[in-house]
Structure formats: C-alpha cells, structure tokens
Amino acid sequence: MNVHVPGSDVGARTLAIVSELKGLEGPLLPILHEIQAEFGFVPQESLPVIARALNLSRAEVHGVVTFYHDYRDHPTGRHVLKLCRAEACQSMGGDELAERVKALLGIDFHQTTLDGAVTLEPIYCLGLCSCAPAAMLDGEVHGRVDADLAKELVAEARR
Structure with a gap:
C-alpha cells in the first residue's frame, strides 16, 4: 500500500x-x-x-x-487490527476482548497509536462465527482470540 x-x-x-x-x-x-x-x-x-x-x-x-465501512478518509497506521463486533463474537467475549485490546494499544476504535504503528477498527463479521471471537491483522484472520492471542497480535503489530 x-x-x-x-x-x-x-x-x-x-x-x-x-x-x-x-x-x-x-x-x-x-x-x-x-x-x-x-x-x-x-x-x-x-x-x-x-x-x-x-x-x-x-x-x-x-x-x-x-x-461502506472499509473505505477510509484518512491514512491508517502501518498495521490495521480489526476486531469483529458481530453478535456471535460479542456472545463469546468480544466486548471484553475489544476493551482489552483498546487498553493494550491506548486507543479507541477508528484511532491510530501515536507512533503510527496500529489503527484499530471494528468490523461486522469476519465469517468465523464458529471460532468467535475473531480478529484480523493486516488481512490475516484469527479465530478464538483470547487474552494471550490478543496480546500477541498487538505485540506483532507494534513491531
């Protein structure tokens, strides 16, 4: 890009x-x-x-x-982390996951970290409902995202 x-x-x-x-x-x-x-x-x-x-x-x-949510009117960080906000992911801990990731990054949805490394975006269904909660980092999807995997994804994006 x-x-x-x-x-x-x-x-x-x-x-x-x-x-x-x-x-x-x-x-x-x-x-x-x-x-x-x-x-x-x-x-x-x-x-x-x-x-x-x-x-x-x-x-x-x-x-x-x-x-369309995918179009942006401003530049993103070097990495884009998207968290699924659809019902299946919410029912499997998606809200808690979102709060944890926001805290790890120190930003909210639609924001970019001060160092320009990561932009955090909500997405409404990644199609991994049976593997909820789901996330996508730079186009690569991840299912069953728990606290440990969230921490790994954030660390990878910050590199």
Missing part, C-alpha cells in the same frame, strides 16, 4: 486509476478499492475526479465512500 504524500498529484493518479477501470460493469467500487490501495485511504481530492469521469454527482460518490 502506498501512502498519500501531501503535495503529490492526487488528481492525476486518481484519473489514471479511473481511466483504467471505468470500462468495468459497475466500476465505482473497484475504482474506490484501487484508490484506497494506492493512497491508503480515499482522498477527498479524488471524489470530484471520480464523479466527473463516471458522470455521477460528487454527493453520490461521497455517499458510497461513507456508506
């Missing part, structure tokens, strides 16, 4: 991505995914470029970005 560099030409990079993908059936979501992969988030400067190229209003593009 690249990280947005202030002063870089976001518009030109966005236009290149849009030009490459706008021929797809329903191109908005793939474009947004690719932009987030490129910048680490979806910069506000990208929205009018996307809207113009796809003949959408800026509000329509903004609505899609804000509707």
Whole structure:
C-alpha cells in the first residue's frame, strides 16, 4: 500500500486509476478499492475526479465512500487490527476482548497509536462465527482470540 504524500498529484493518479477501470460493469467500487490501495485511504481530492469521469454527482460518490465501512478518509497506521463486533463474537467475549485490546494499544476504535504503528477498527463479521471471537491483522484472520492471542497480535503489530 502506498501512502498519500501531501503535495503529490492526487488528481492525476486518481484519473489514471479511473481511466483504467471505468470500462468495468459497475466500476465505482473497484475504482474506490484501487484508490484506497494506492493512497491508503480515499482522498477527498479524488471524489470530484471520480464523479466527473463516471458522470455521477460528487454527493453520490461521497455517499458510497461513507456508506461502506472499509473505505477510509484518512491514512491508517502501518498495521490495521480489526476486531469483529458481530453478535456471535460479542456472545463469546468480544466486548471484553475489544476493551482489552483498546487498553493494550491506548486507543479507541477508528484511532491510530501515536507512533503510527496500529489503527484499530471494528468490523461486522469476519465469517468465523464458529471460532468467535475473531480478529484480523493486516488481512490475516484469527479465530478464538483470547487474552494471550490478543496480546500477541498487538505485540506483532507494534513491531
């Protein structure tokens, strides 16, 4: 993942991505995914470029970005730790796990540690309901997360 560099030409990079993908059936979501992969988030400067190229209003593009939890409007830490907040995980100790991880990191959901190492995000179902509670660190899922595994995941993310 690249990280947005202030002063870089976001518009030109966005236009290149849009030009490459706008021929797809329903191109908005793939474009947004690719932009987030490129910048680490979806910069506000990208929205009018996307809207113009796809003949959408800026509000329509903004609505899609804000509707889906996976799209970010700011950069993340070097690692992203997601904790499942769905019912199965909550019933198996997910709330306690979340409080423990927040305490270990010293942050709340949607925040990044001061050293820029870890961003903590909620996610609503990782599909590991039978292995609850579940977490995902940098795209790798972990089931049956207990206090010890939570501590290991936090330590790994802080390295």
